[in-house]
Amino acid sequence: MALRGNLRDFTITQLLNLINLASKTGTLVIDGVSEQAHVSFREGKLAYARIGKEDGNLASVLYKSNKINANQYKAIIERAGQMSDKELGLLLINAGYVSREDILLNLQSYFTDQLRRLFTWVEGIFRFENELLPPEDRINVRLDLENIIIEGSRQLRELEQLQDEIPSLDMALKFTERPLTNVNLSVDEWKVVKFVDPKNSMRLIARTNKLSEVEIRRIVYGLLQAGLVELVRPTDAPMPQSAKPLAPQEIEEKKSLVNKLIGRIRSL
């Protein structure tokens, strides 16, 4: 039976646990809301991972981790563009730019980060392709999944707590009366703050900033805790029947009804 389904029913943590226990070899392909992820395993261990357009080639991984500088990176792209990562790795080791350990540690760290990003995905269709192995021109790693699963479970608990705090992303945000001065915000927090407006639902803000549900919840939770924003119903949300403006006669009728109720409760 093919291993396929929806992340809503089967979480990333559960999937990794299954792959680990069954010592599976192949590639987990996940079609997320806006990106596709490919995560490859050999005998239940993480071998390779990429999400979306970031293909995680060796040169970009080493550049991002400051193992090579911008000029070296540019030179590699220009001169060794057709080279496989394995060939490029050998070339860099022989030239004394990096060690074998540097390459492996940085790739492990990069693939683990990719996998961590997946833990924030709560929507998406997945399938496990037994026949699909990691790309041959890329260097594979061999990482135990246990620690990643433990970390993922922790994130899952955090997600559940965040969902308790902010149950619906269809609510909007508005600033409280506390002034937004002397506040140190991260880049992502600023991105959200920029769109704080009762017209914008949190879902819209997340979509605009390409933030996952967990990421937007985490940022909004921080802003709420700091007392900088509060949750409000979006101003352009469709009003339920009872909230539609009342005609003058209906207003008088409703007032009379409420006054009757007040009178009755007082007399209890």
Added chain:
Amino acid sequence: MQTVKMVVTGPFSAGKTQFIQSVSEIDVVATERKISSEDERSVKNATTVAMDFGRITVDQDLVLYLFGTPGQKRFDFMWEILSEGMLGFIVMVDSTRPETFREARSILETFRAYAPTPFVVAANKQDREDAWDLEDMGHALRLDKHTKLLPCVATEKDSVKTVLLELLYSILSEIDGK
């Protein structure tokens, strides 16, 4: 005959059933079941699984129904159904159990999302020594200054009446557009 509805909601064991019982002219039609979870049983023995139902007859033509929601999250599918057409709602919070404040906030936000009707928050068990101060509760519940946070003792009829009246005053203000 016209009927109007108010909903009493809040976390598990906040005192919703007791609140309705204190003012209902009929015995509350409760749907309580024995609690199976050991953790929850340490708080109380029975809980509401569908809804509580109390009644206050105003006159021959008007009846107020009070609906109490089940407090446990696993029954939250009932909330939206119960909130339909309500005049307003009351969020009950047990002032002595700060561990439930976060859930109370979540329930409050959920109901606000269902319907933009007026609401008040009732800080129940304010007669207990270990009850939190209203001001601290307001901060913990992240209530804005316009939200009414009222002291309440659900076993006392006068206290429950005050909460209901404050909700009705809020409804009246909203009709007047204040």
